[in-house]
Every structure is written in structure tokens, then in C-alpha cells.
Amino acid sequence: MVASDIVNISRPLTEMARLQPDTPAIIFPQEKRSLTFRELDQESDRIADGLGRIGIGRGTRVALLVPPSPELFALTFALFKAGSVPVFIDPGIGARNMKGCLAEAEPVAFIGIPKAHVARRLLGWGRGSIRINVVVGGGSFWGGVPLDEVRRSAQPAPFVAANTLRDDVAAILFTSGSTGAPKGAIYSHGTFAAQVEALRELYDIRPGEIDLPTFPLFALFAPALGMTALIPQMDFTRPGSVDPRKILGPAAEYSATTMFGSPALLNRVGRFGESHGSMFPHIKRVISAGAPVPASVLKRFAALLPDDAEIFTPYGATEALPVSSIGSREILAETGAMTGEGHGVCVGYPVASISLAIIPVSDAPIDEWSDDLSLPPLEVGEIAVCGPQVSRAYLNRPEATRMAKIPDADGTIWHRMGDVGYRDKSGRIWFCGRKSHRVVTSGETLYTIPVEGVFNTHPAVFRTALVGVGMLGSQQPVLCVELEKKAGKPEQERIRQELLELGSRYPHTRGIRTILFHPAFPVDIRHNAKIFREKLAIWARDARS
Template sequence: MNSPCNIAAALPGMAARQPEAIAIRCPTGVGPDGQVRYGIELSWRALEERSSAIAAALARAGIVRGTRAALMVRPSPELFLLMFAMFKAGVVPVLIDPGINRRALKQCLDEAAPTAFIGIPLAHAARVVLGWARRSCRINLTVGRRWFWGGHTLDGLMAQSAGEDFTLADTAPDEIAAILFTSGSTGVPKGVVYRHRHFVAQVEMLGQMLGIEPGGVDLPTFPPFALFDPALGITSVIPAMDPTRPAQADPRKLIDAIRRFGVTQMFGSPALLDTLSRYGEAHDVRLATLRRVMSAGAPVPPAVVARMAAMLPEDANIWTPYGATECLPVALIEGRELRATRAATEAGAGTCVGRPVAPNDVRIIRIVDEPIAQWRDELLAAPGDVGEIVVAGPTATDEYFNRPEATAQAKIRETLADGSSRILHRMGDLGWIDEGGRLWFCGRKSQRVEAADGPLYTEQVEPVFNTHAAVRRSALVGVGEKGAQMPVLCVELEPGTAEAARERIEAELLNLGQRHPHTARVQRLLFHPRFPVDIRHNAKIGREALARWASARMR
């Protein structure tokens, strides 16, 4: 009999092979000596048995296969136990970034219409006061102490269901596994429908493309990545940090965890790696056990890759998977190749994100803003031209939940030779493919500048100016009506740059731009104290907000 299509299906085997080995370590606070205490450890046996017990407890409350359940629990043993319990039972978790604004969060929950709400006391208090999912939610489960609201507590349900048997649900590949909301960094957050086959394919593709083998130790600074670890047979060490503010993570705590537990791989956003590598460079830090570093969420600046590489063993790898919530992974590049493409990036080619991950089919289509219902070959851009990136593959999701217009905007149906069909996902990103088959990222389609003399793309302009030693980062925005926009470069300087130096830096930047025909079109610079960035990775620049700011400054 075939096992269910479910990433939790790997847990019984891991528990049988190495029952007492540690699957997850979690921090419990900081001791008097300032050192983080990792006082909670879950063995593979405990992860398997306790997640099954929680699945049985959820069923007692009516949270069963097919139930949509909002989950708002901080990174902790309870979060991971609940996630695997929900996968095992076929419950559909609804996951939303906790850092988004209250209005957007309420809108996400109203759209997802969860029947159940599982959360810590603070989340439940906010649910009651702010009216989250008021029309749909009828089952409330508190992880911790219940206050003035009704419903169940996890501890109470666990006591009632003690000893009850649980059988892993025979989930099918096309069955909905979860609804994951995008960060909303370039628009309104949307609920991406993940089917069980999407998660299983992600695990398989990540394992194969990165050569991940059981027995390693991972430091996942973005909590959802910890969900892949048990399926890959590796231990998770949950870092002591606020996952909604990765740029503010304390590098000393990350370094301590890596050294104390012999961490072999880690995931970090570009902003987190920037913080960590700056500290490492300043303090000559070496991380002898770390063999694999992954970063995603935004292009990783070459300088960050170079600083990070200096902290690692010579044979270690820094991988940058390219993708999105709707489709991950799409392509992959290693740090050495990324550094080799640095000169081209800093001359305006865009950022190389590597070659498509098998078996993905990556194409470039001409730039259009309208929906495309059916694939036709004349959509393709000319070889070497910049266009929109579209992807077909096993992790390409096929719809947004309760968002038919957004689904129509982002999905193209293709009829294959055998009469079957598949979905191509429009990434909303611009790029081109070189003669070697490598994909180059040129920026978000919605953030392109449509000037009277032609378009400009953020990732072909900003890296040129980012070579200036005083520039921390820059952002190209358009001011005015589409088709007649003025290209404006917003600049965030390195901390400590003297105010008096700005006039000189502006002149130097404009002179720098004259080296290339496309950047020479940027004739206006504005200095900004601190760029707005996305909630999830603190790395994607909020160019829409900067465009509004620049427009106001230039009135």
C-alpha cells in the first residue's frame, strides 16, 4: 500500500530509526551569564508520538480533515507539534505573517474564513477585540491559559484524549494541505493554496538540489523552513530571535547556536546575512561546522555573499534559491557563481539567479499587465530580451483562495500534446535567460519605471549605484504617470555617513550613472533615512511607499 502524500509521513520512519536522537531544540530564555538556554528538546520519538496525540486531541474538538484552522502560535515546540499534527490529520492550517498591519490581517482571516482558530492567549484576545474571523470561526483552541473567551485549551483536550488511537490520514496529492498568505510586500496579501503534492515536491527538490542528507543540523531563522527539516531527516535548532525582524537578530546568539550544536546548514534572509556577516567581518568570526547557507526573499548583494563566504570553510556553499510563496524553488545559484557574475550585475545586467531546478520549465514572456487565460507560443519574448518570468513545475501552485481575479492574473493554463493541461505561474518578476541557460532577475514587473524614452528595471539600475562605498542600498522609483514617469533614485546611505558629505556623494553617484546609457537616464536623487522593507525577510524594499514619498518631496 502506498503511503499518503504528506510531508508528515516521514516521521514514523525517523522515530523508528533513531527514536532518542534530537529532532528539534528550542530556546527557553537567557541565563544570568547572558547565554541563551535551549531547555526544550524533542526527540524523533517525542515529535512523532506527541504530534499524533495532538491530532487525536484536535479531532475531539471537531478540528478534523478538511477543517481550515487559523494558526497563530510563536515559534516553539507547540508550533511545530501542531503543524505536524494538522498535516497528519489533513487539517488545513491558515498561516499569516504576524507582523502585517491589523487591517490586512483581519482581511486575510475574513477571506480564508477559518472554522477554527488555534492561538496563544494574546492572539485570542486580539481575535475577540478586533473581530478576526468572527463570521466563520466556531471552534476556539487556546495554546496556554484561556482568559475571558470560551472554547478549548490544548492541555485540556490532550488530557481528555489521552490514550486514544490516531491513524495518519490518507491525504491525496491534490487535497488542500495549507493556505499560506504572501507577505503583501508588493501588494495585498493573498492566500496561496498549497496542496499536499506541493509540499512533498518542495522537500524532494530541496533535498536533491542541495544534496541534503539525513543527520545534519539546521538553523532555520525563518520558521516555516523548520517544517522541511523532519521530512529531510535533519535536526532543527530554533534560533533565539524575533522571526518578524530578521535584520535585528543578535549575531552573537546565532554564532553561539551554530558553534554549540555543530550546525551544518542555515537559512537566513539577505538582511539577516548582512547583519551576521558584518559582525563576522568586524570580529574575524569563523564557523567551522557550517557547510551550507541558504538565502532567499530578495537578491543577495554580492558584498554580503563575499563577507559570508569569508566566515565559512573553503568547501562550504552559499546557495540562493529563487522563487516565491506561489512557486518555490524555481532556480538556484551558488555563491561562487554569483560572485563571478558580480561585474555583470554591477554593469546593469540584473542579478543572476542561476539555472532552473529540474524538472521546472522556465520561460520568458513579453511584458503585459493583462490576464492571460491560455498559453500560446507567440507570448514568448525574443531570446535575450527582458520579459516576465513564468514557471511550470511540481511546486507551481494553481490558485489563490477566494481570489478568482488574482488567480486569473497570475495563472496561465497550457494544453499539452497528450490532451492534459497544466498551470504556468506568472512570477510577477522580470528577467531574461542568457545563452548558457541561466536566469537573470531584473526586478518586479509592478515596480518597473515607464519613462517617455522607454522602461527602466530596478535590478538593472540599482546595483550600478550600490557600488559606491557610502551607499547601503538604493531604490529606483517612477514619479508621474505611466509612460511619462521621471526616474528617481532613492538612496539610503551607510550608517554614520556625515550629513555634510551628501552633496559630494550625490555628484559622485550622478557621475557613476553616466558610465552606462540606461543609468545615465536617472537625473534625480533623493536621500532617505531608512528604507521601508517587507515584514517576512526585511529585505524587499518597499518601492511603492518610496515612490509616494518621492512624489510628495518633488511637488
Template sequence: MQDDVINIALYLRAQANKNPHTCALMAPIEGTFSFLTRPVYIRKTFAELEEESNGVAHILQRKGIKRGNRVLLMVRPGINLIVIAFALFKIGAVPVIMDPGMGVKNFLSCIQKTNIDALIGVPLAHRLSRIFFPYFKNVHTRVVVRSGGFSREIKKRGLFRDFPLAQTKRNELAAILYTSGSTGAPKGVCYEHGMFDSQIRMIRDFYGIQPGEVDMPMLPIFALFNPALGMTTVIPKMNPSKPAQVKPELIVQSILDNNITNTFGSPAIWHKITEYCAKNEIKLPSIRRILMAGAPVSDALMERTQDLLPGGVVYSPYGATEALPVTSIEAVARKLAKRQGLVGKGTCVGKALPGMEIRIIRVSDDLIQGLSDDLILPKGEVGEIIVRGPTVTREYYHLAQETAFAKIKDGQTFWHRMGDIGYLDKNDNLWFCGRRVERVVNGDKTYYTDCCESIFNQHEHVYRSALIGLGPSEQATPAIVIEPHPQFYPQNREEETAFKRALLDLAKQNEVTQDIDQLFFYKSFPVDVRHNAKIHRLTLAHHFNKKLKPINV
């Protein structure tokens, strides 16, 4: 690969030449009867994936899509999505990817900001674009994708010949990936071709991924990396827009049937899988590594998942859409940190990956023009996490103010503000304490979500908890909202009172939470649309600030 030409599609072409007959993709056939637990798969080799993406690139180019066009992809996860994405990379066009569950208002706002040139999507997507025509008025090319994809048209027109790859540069825009908007409005993150290339190399080298492995990505975007890594992609039988509703028996069966060696999924997914495996006494011997991310991963969940792997390792990488990965930690290392008695001190997320740098600065809700020594905090002191490295994105698309707030200049380079609070310990491990906007300030004392919630989460009847603030932002009263395991939700005042007493006893034993005496119960927390795992604490705070009726003993 030439140093001045970087294009993720070059990796696919290299795999097609080196391993043409190796299976690249396996996807469940749409319309498989729901009572079948073992779906029938369509298979594509690397040569077939290369050939088909060439054909689609020819078709899209003939329809008017060209280098630099911003193309909204509204296609269901599967073979079509991957083929179309690689076709766009070959053209040099820019895929725009949004979460389908972000809500109509956010979706239309993102469309308006992005000013898309083309729409490639299923028939429903095109119907919606006509209903909301003013937001799509600049779209000059529309391509309808049906379940069969483009195979028939490629054969009919004989479009099997090579497609000349766009000679995209390292700093050229490759894709616009929207954040989930879990703590604010979704923003379009600009990924350059060089950043994708750096991500691929970093993930491959750090986790030791080898060609010939079999991956099941439970977040569709990760499937785009697999051809570059030489891995076979097995697309799971699940609705990626609702990962918490996954049927664990289908995922487990697919892992066992296809000898999956690698998989990525959110804590919400692995919570269900570990429960199912424990109940049915199932182990997952083929898996070499599990990457679990998307929200803070509890020590207990990492331990339960690790117990399923006779020869594998559970990792929890830390990062964000704007910078991924930043750090990584293994289940064994997390367990060691837990044994050190650091409950209430945050969650250890590991050391920086090679090439990544981390600093902790004084917490600020304001714009920071440049990095200075007086901003940087020493090890052990809690502050705002900032990162720098080859996988850190430069800007949000057409959001100058948001970009200026999120980036800090440092000479000829810049740092990204993660929006998280944490600290570095004496061994350079990063500890996560919570989101900056979700901290609760009460005069001279500040409460951090991850630190406080870990105390209450120790109770065996608690599924998860959420720190919220009641009242004015600078003098907010800290309160905890509890989501019990369904079978332990209090059914009457007596059970409620007893449950609260037990929780407050836990709180009094730790200086982090000893001042907290306001407590609420909530049956099912609002969570993010992408991973179904990040708690919408600000939504909960708004709800309970309106009620202001805490449970009193």
C-alpha cells in the same frame, strides 16, 4: 509511501520508526533571562515529536477539528507550532499561516477571505478575535495554547496511542500560506500535499541534504520540512517577525554550540551576521550550506558570507511563495558572473532546478488567457518570467480574479507569472532585473530596479538604493533613493552635494543609468514584514511624489 496517499506527516512517522532516539527539535526555553547568551534548550526526539503530535491530534479532533477545516495558527515559533502543525496534517485539517507583521487591516481582510473554521493560538490571539468578532464569527472551534503546550493534557488523558493519519490525496489542500504583500495585498497560496512532497524531494536531492544534519531555520515555516529530511531543528533565539533586529551574537553562538550544518535566512539577517563575524574574526566551520533568499541577494553579501565557511557553500535560491524553489546559484558562480563585467544587467539567479521550466514572455500588465509562440521571447531579451513545475501552486484561496491573472493556461498544464522581469542567457541562466510593478516607464525606455540600483550600490557609502518613478506612470521620470550606511548619511548641504556628485558620476558611466539625474536620500527604507529585506519601492515613490523636492547640485 503509497502513490495515491501523500501526507507530510508520514515522513515524521517514518523518522520516528527509523531513528526514534535522534533529536528532532531543540528550542530555547521561553523566559530564559535576557542576559544569558547561551539559552537552555528543550529537546524532543523524533519518537517524542511523533508521540506528542499524535496526542495533540486526538485533542484537536475531540474539540471538533476535522479533515478539511481551515485552522488559523497564531502560535509563537517553537515546539508548539511544529507539534500542532503536524497534528493538523495528521487530521487532514488545513493550517492557515499569516505573517504577524502584515498589519491589522491586511490581517482582518485575510481572515475574512479565508473564512476560517477554527483558531488555535496564544491567549492574546483569542482576545483579539473577540475584539474583532465579526471577522471571526464563523469560527466553531477555539483552542488556547499556553507556554507549556499540551503535554500535561496528553499525560492526564493518556493520549499516547497512534493517531490514524488522514489518507490525503496528492491534489488535496494541505495548507494556506499567505504572501507577505510586499507589492500588493497579501494573498492566500493554496498548497497541496503533493506540492509539499515535491518541495521536500527537490530540496533534499538538489542540495544533498543528509539525515542527521542540524538545521537552524530563520524562517519558521521551513522547520516543518526538517522531520521529513531527517534533520534536527534548532530554533533560533530571535523574533521571527522582526528578522532585521536579530542579535547576531546569539545566532553565531548557537551555530557554534550546536554544530549547525544547514540554515536558511534573509539577506537582512546575514548582513548583520557577516558584520559581527568580521568584527570578531569568527568563522563558521560546521556549516555545509547556507540558503539565502527572501529578497535579491547582493554579490558582496554572498562573497562576505562565503568567506565565513571554510567547508561550506552559500546558495541563493530564487522563487516565491507560489513557486519555490525555481532556480539556485552558488556564491562562486555569482562571483564569476560579476567578473564578466555585467554590472547593470541584473542579478544572475542560476539555472532551473530539475523538473522546473522557465520561459520569458513579453511584459504585460493584463490578463493572459493562454501561452502562444508570439508571446515567448528569445534568449537574451528582457521580459516577464513565467515558470512551470511540480512545486508551482495552482491558485489563491477564494481569489478567482487574482488566480486568473497569475496563471497562464498551456494545454492541460499552466504557467505561473512570477511578477518579475528578467531574461535567460545563452547558457540558460536566469537573470533577475526587478519586479514588474516597480519598473519605471519613460516613453520608449524602461528602467528596471535591479539593473539601475546595482550601479549606485557600487559606492562604498551606499547600503542600498531604490529606483522610483516621479510623475505619470507611462511618462515617469526615473529617480534613485539612497539609503547610506548610517555613519555616512550626509549631515549638511555640502556633504549632500558631494555625495550626489559621486553617485551621478557612477551613473554616467553606464548606459542603463546615464539618464538618471534625480536623487534623494532616505535614512531607513520601508521593507517587507517577512524578511525585512524587500524594499517597498512603491511606498517610497508615493512619499517622494508628494514631496517632489529632489536634491539639486
């Protein structure tokens, strides 16, 4: 073993504590709480040492159910330092899915706020595996060791981080379950390190910047990148319902230079800013992910930014991030109009550390990688990626791993994104939707994004969703429509006819004749942007019968 084999994702925090000890690492403006890099490093040292004294050490799998707070940051880095394996599960997935995820993850320890411990006890979460409980923000009454007690038990000497290796498991991150049951992606310390480095290089992020993240997992990247994480007051499970003033105010007061927000959040804040003349005076870059961002949303939000700022829309998934990226200038100048003509959504060029291929669409596993799988430019297929920021397997899901991962002879793993798309002649990647959402009729295969892009250009339309009714191979395409504002039957009929005329202009939308109006699409809880098309398909089937 050489020194380069030792990778622990907590080390960037310790390095930043050395380089900029008095710079704030995290700020919670609504609570008037903050920790410098030195304080966060020292606090995570204390917690790591204290956790070890109650049996949470290297390799211990730990369910972590703590909302964004100084405690979440300190606990996360403490677990990384100890070589423990935090299990991250979005609380918005619901109690039933939470129980399933915990049963699958088999954590030995459970660290959570009192509310989480009540649910654990009442609903039987992790009953077969959990034997150590830690309570954050409460006493032992809630069924565990109080975090304050863990802190007090620590020795004053600095904690020495575990010499974890690049391939050692660092965390389990569960997917949102927006296209099926949530799955636990296994992250190594090397995976995290590659992600941090890719984000740093891709967006030229510098230590000392101020980040305003509106998604908890991305907030945890900020200290590792040397940025101050400015945590806004919001319900992180419902970004589309955020109070725009709670975003705009802190961004201006603390001179935020970077912001992460889902398309739903950008849409809400952008509309508010447009109507109130608000601005983000210091922002250099905005990063938005979770679903394609409509050009209209980008244009509206970009108007709130300084002239030299840009909105970036990286493409990726829990299992692989970032894969590619594109900026708002290119979208608004070129590719956004092409999306409206049915070309799909351009997600830019693959990042330098990623190998990307378009392979034939198939619902069967692929047992071995071959370069012969790669399709030529302009041909639609499934997107497959390989690189250091790509996770290699799912936890306790051998069949899901077999379906999504393709082993290469050199020992690397290709991940099938589950998305369809194509590479244009210049090498840019165009996203055409989820593979599982394709509509296969008796005469053609329709992909969601190229179809919806055409109909989304209608000014009365907020968004559309193509679904298939019936069996694959003989499905009937149905376009579900959510309008910008409510409309009566006569108005809906007028819009229907205009949409049919719009669809008649393009070969791939000409055959769509059934249009149904839906009051509000069901969307994922994580980003409020991914449409639950499976639910819409059932609704469309029932509405037609």
C-alpha cells in the same frame, strides 16, 4: 486510486521517527527544550486525535497563530496528519491585514497563544467563521479549549494519518503583501512533497544534519527532511535586528551544518563576525532568500564559513519554491561583477523539476498557455514557471488567480512570478525586478535591479531604489539612496555628483538625474529585505514638490 496517489506531508516525520527515533527533531537552546523524532511524532499523534474530538478533522480550515515553539511543530504536523488545513499568516503584516486575511480564509478553528486570542476577540478576527478555539499556553479563560486538555483527551493508540491525495489541500500560505494585499496561496500535499524533494536534491540534504533556520516556515521543512531544527532566540519578524551572538553561539555549540537566513540577517551577522573574528565552524551550506543578496554581503559572510561551505540563493516565491538556485562561488567569481555593470542579478539555472519561460511583459491576464509566448535569450520579459512545487490558485481570489495563472491544454498551470528577467545564452536566469516596479518614461522602460546594481557599487551606498514619479508612460525616474552611514549636506552633494558620474557610464542609467537621500528604506516585515517601493515613490513625489 493507487497507493502513489496518497500523499500526506506528515509521513516523512513518521518515517524519520522510525529510522532515527532518538535523534533530536527540534531543539530550543534558550529554553533547554527539545523533542526527538519519536517524541514529536507521538506528540503530533496525540494532538491530532485530541483535535478530532473537538471537531477539527479532515478538511477543517484552521488559523494557526503560534510562535516558533515545540507546540508549533507538533500542531502543524498534527493538522497535516488529520487532513486539516492550517492557515499560515505572518503576524508581522499588521492587525488590519491579519483581519482581512482571516476574513478571506474563513477558518472554522483558531489555534493561538493567549495574545492572539485577545486580538481575535477585541478586533473581531474571523468573527463570521470561527466556532472552535484552542489556546496554547493558557487556560479556558482566554476563550477556548486549552491545548493541554486536547492532549489529555487523546487515545493512547498511534494516530493513523489521513489518506490525503496529492491534490488535496494541505495548507493556505499567505504572501507577505510586500507588493500588494496579502493573498492566500493554496498548497496541496503534493506541492509540499515536491518542495521537500526539490530541496533535498538541490542541496544534497541528508538525514541527521543540524539546521539553524531563522524563518519559521523553513524551520518546518527540517523534520520532513530528517534534519534537526535548531531554533535560535530572536524576533522572527525582525531578522535584520537579530543579536548575532544568538546565531553564532548555538551554531557552534550544536554543530549546525545548514542555515537559512534572509539577506538582512546575513548582513548583520556578517558584519558582526567580520569585526569580532567569529566563525561558523561546521556549516556546510547557507541558504538565503527573500530578496537579492548583494555580492558584498555574500563575500563578508562567506569569510565566516569553512572553505568547502557555500551560500546558496534560491529564487522563488510563496507560490513557487524553489524555482532556481545559484551559489556564492559563481556569484563572487563572475555574476556579481556583472550585476554591478547593470546586467541584473543572476539567480542560476532552473531546478530540474521546473519548466521556466520568459514571456512578454503585460498587465493583462493570459487565458491559455502557448509555447509561442516564450521569448528568445537575452530579451527581458516576465518570468513564468510550471512544475509540481507551483501552487495552482489563490484562495477566494478568482481575479488574482486569473491574473497570475495560465492554464495549459494538458491541465497544468503556469504561474506568472510577477518578476521580470531574461535567460542568458547558457540558460541561466537573470532577475531584473518586479514587473509592477518598472519605470516607464516617454522614451524607455527601466527595470529596477539593473539600474540599482550600477549605483550600489558606490562604497558610501548601502542600497538604492529606483522609483517612478508620475503616470506610467510618462514617469520621471528617481533614484532613492540609503547611505552606509549618515552624511551632512556637503557630503551628500559630493556623493550625488559621484553617483551621477557613475550612472553616465551606462546607457540605461544615463538618463537618471534626480537623486534623493532617504534615512532608512521601508522594508517588508518577513525578510527585512524587500523594499516597499510604492511607499518610496510617494515619498519621492512629495520630496520633489
